[in-house]
Amino acid sequence: MRLVLLGPPGAGKGTQAVVLSERFNIYHISTGDILREEVKEGSPLGLKAKQIMQQGGLVPDEIIIQIVEKAINSKKSTNGFILDGFPRTLAQAEQLDKMLSNSDKNLDLVLDFETSTPVIIERLSGRRICPSCGAGYHVKNIPPKVEGICDNCNSKLSQRDDDRPETIKKRIDLYQKSISSIIDYYKKKGLLKTVSGDLEVDALYKVLIEMFKNNGLT
Ligand code: AP5
Numbered sequence: 001m002r003l004v005l006l007g008p009p010g011a012g013k014g015t016q017a018v019v020l021s022e023r024f025n026i027y028h029i030s031t032g033d034i035l036r037e038e039v040k041e042g043s044p045l046g047l048k049a050k051q052i053m054q055q056g057g058l059v060p061d062e063i064i065i066q067i068v069e070k071a072i073n074s075k076k077s078t079n080g081f082i083l084d085g086f087p088r089t090l091a092q093a094e095q096l097d098k099m100l101s102n103s104d105k106n107l108d109l110v111l112d113f114e115t116s117t118p119v120i121i122e123r124l125s126g127r128r129i130c131p132s133c134g135a136g137y138h139v140k141n142i143p144p145k146v147e148g149i150c151d152n153c154n155s156k157l158s159q160r161d162d163d164r165p166e167t168i169k170k171r172i173d174l175y176q177k178s179i180s181s182i183i184d185y186y187k188k189k190g191l192l193k194t195v196s197g198d199l200e201v202d203a204l205y206k207v208l209i210e211m212f213k214n215n216g217l218t
Helices: 013-024 031-041 044-054 061-072 090-102 117-126 165-188 201-214
Strands: 002-006 027-030 081-084 109-114 127-129 136-138 192-196
Touching (some): 002 013, 013 027, 013 201, 044 061, 061 081, 090 165, 117 127
Parallel strands (some): 002 109
């Protein structure tokens, strides 16, 4: 199965992608996670991306496209993949098609998590992440068993640099400016399905599983 998850920051793409990738044994490719790892390592790519990400901007297409090409051609993608956070520009969407057609592959579905702005703000301001194992939490919706501590590895949870209120606003604005051309692109290809990102985690998961069944993917 090859999927793309679209949606504004905080729509819950990452949360659903983690569970879906386990359920279907497909590679979760999060461009945001890959970039954050590069920043953490202080690699040349990470140094280029750090400031852009902190300010809520978009990392240049050529960097992102290289990252995704490597991921979708890796062994981990043999069974399929979920792209989370890519494409974010029309050029990225077009390049994705080229990469896939070079290896005679195609996308099965593009899921758009439509999410209202108050929900996005509430989710991002309450998001906490584990800097060691990458697990994600929310102070109210998905709290850890012990406040501020990761359930999996006992590390102290932290907030993402780009989850500050002024950066959240910039990320939402940027998303709204760039998304319509991508939505139109996938609509024309007949691949686009819209779901409500406002739903709770389990309810949204059920909707997604039902959708896969209805599209002959499970
Ligand atoms: P990225 O990491 O992709 O960030 P994003 O798209 O802004 O998405 P988020 O991770 O903020 O949200 P999400 O939808 O995954 O929500 P989550 O599940 O975590 O990108 C970061 C940066 O990298 C970009 O700003 C850019 O600079 C750069 N970048 C990345 N890709 C790029 C590209 N293709 N091109 C150029 N630049 C790129 O959930 C959020 C919170 O809500 C969590 O606390 C979670 O626990 C909670 N939650 C989730 N679902 C629910 C639910 N259903 N109900 C209640 N709470 C929920």
